Amino acid sequence: xxxxxxxEDQVNVAEGNPLTVKCTYSVSGNPYLxxxxxxxxxxxxxxxxYITGDNLVKGSYGFEAEFNKSQTSFHLKKPSALVxxxxxxxxxxxxxxxxxxxxxxxxxxxxxx
Amino acid sequence: EAQVTQNPRxxxxxxxxxxxxxxxxNMNHEYMSWYRQDPGLGLRQIYYSMNVEVTDKGxxxxxxxxxxxxxxxxxxxLESPSPNQTSLYFCASSQGAGLTYEQYFGPGTRLTxx
Numbered sequence: 001x002x003x004x005x006x007x008e009d010q011v012n013v014a015e016g017n018p019l020t021v022k023c024t025y026s027v028s029g030n031p032y033l034x035x036x037x038x039x040x041x042x043x044x045x046x047x048x049x050y051i052t053g054d055n056l057v058k059g060s061y062g063f064e065a066e067f068n069k070s071q072t073s074f075h076l077k078k079p080s081a082l083v084x085x086x087x088x089x090x091x092x093x094x095x096x097x098x099x100x101x102x103x104x105x106x107x108x109x110x111x112x113x
Numbered sequence: 114e115a116q117v118t119q120n121p122r123x124x125x126x127x128x129x130x131x132x133x134x135x136x137x138x139n140m141n142h143e144y145m146s147w148y149r150q151d152p153g154l155g156l157r158q159i160y161y162s163m164n165v166e167v168t169d170k171g172x173x174x175x176x177x178x179x180x181x182x183x184x185x186x187x188x189x190x191l192e193s194p195s196p197n198q199t200s201l202y203f204c205a206s207s208q209g210a211g212l213t214y215e216q217y218f219g220p221g222t223r224l225t226x227x
Contacts, residue, residue: 004155032212043117043203043218044156051213090155094212100171101146101216105155 002027002095004104012110019081021107023074023091032094033074035065038106039087047089050074061085081111115140117219119204125225126194134189134222136204144207145187146171146216147179149200156203162187194226 003026013019025031032051036044048059055067065076074091091104117138126132138145146161148171158171162181176198178190187206191198202222207214 034215036218041221043220044205044216045218046215049213049215096212099212100158100161102158102172103148103156105153 002031002093002100002102004091004093004102006089006091006104006107008107009105010108010110012112013081014112015083016080019076019078019085019109019111021076021089021091021109023076023104024072025074025091025093026072027093027095029096031072031074032096033065033067034092034094034101035059035063035074035076036090036092036103037087038090044090047076081109083111083113085109086111115217117204117206117217119202119219119222121222122220123223125227127227128195129193132191132194132224134191134202134204134224136187136189136219137185138187138204138206138217139185140206140208140217141184142206142217143184143209144214144216145181146205147177147187147189148203148205149173150203150221151200159189159202194224196226198224199226200224 005024034049035047038044050067058064089107094101120135147159148156157173160179162168204219205216207216
């Protein structure tokens with residue numbers, strides 16, 4: 001079965017600094033990868049996805065993610081973090097063999113003014 | 114406005130008292146799913162539905178039931194709730210059942226079983 005690892009529980013970053021949220025995955029076939037964000041007391045919102053093509057994927061709110069097949073990683077990045085980016089971020093992978101969507105445990109991002 | 118709605122948003126109940134959490138989407142989506150979110154465990158899929166009358170178990174289906182009689186609705190039923198089902202529940206939908214579609218999530222239902 002597919003799985004996702006988000007190794008850091010919390011990421012602290014100063015406003016204006018680059019933000020990186022790490023994600024590694026495991027699937028038996030080609031991976032379909034997603035990032036979602038959850039603001040307090042809200043449902044998850046889709047940020048971006050990798051299906052095929054360019055390894056650098058651009059998404060909403062200035063976020064991007066880099067797919068690295070050899071390292072089985074899909075790290076989320078933002079060049080300059082905002083206080084409003086403080087939220088819980090989830091990486092997810094879908095496996096072609098069972099069509100299930102597996103989520104990581106989530107990363108709390110805290111952007112310090 | 115395109116959205117997934119869930120009701121109720123908050124629910125406190127007692128062990129063994131049957132309850133239903135409703136989920137509805139207005140986007141004509143084929144795929145719908147239920148997840149529970151617990152601290153340190155992320156989101157885990159309970160059940161999903163590829164289309165009307167087609168449902169299947171996710172990773173943690175024990176103690177839950179679902180039905181999909183209409184395309185827009187996908188209620189989650191707890192026949193005999195227990196304290197270990199205290200959690201935050203999310204309904205989600207996507208345009209198709211294919212692998213490439215992102216999911217749209219409802220606002221969540223916080224359930225407490227005493």
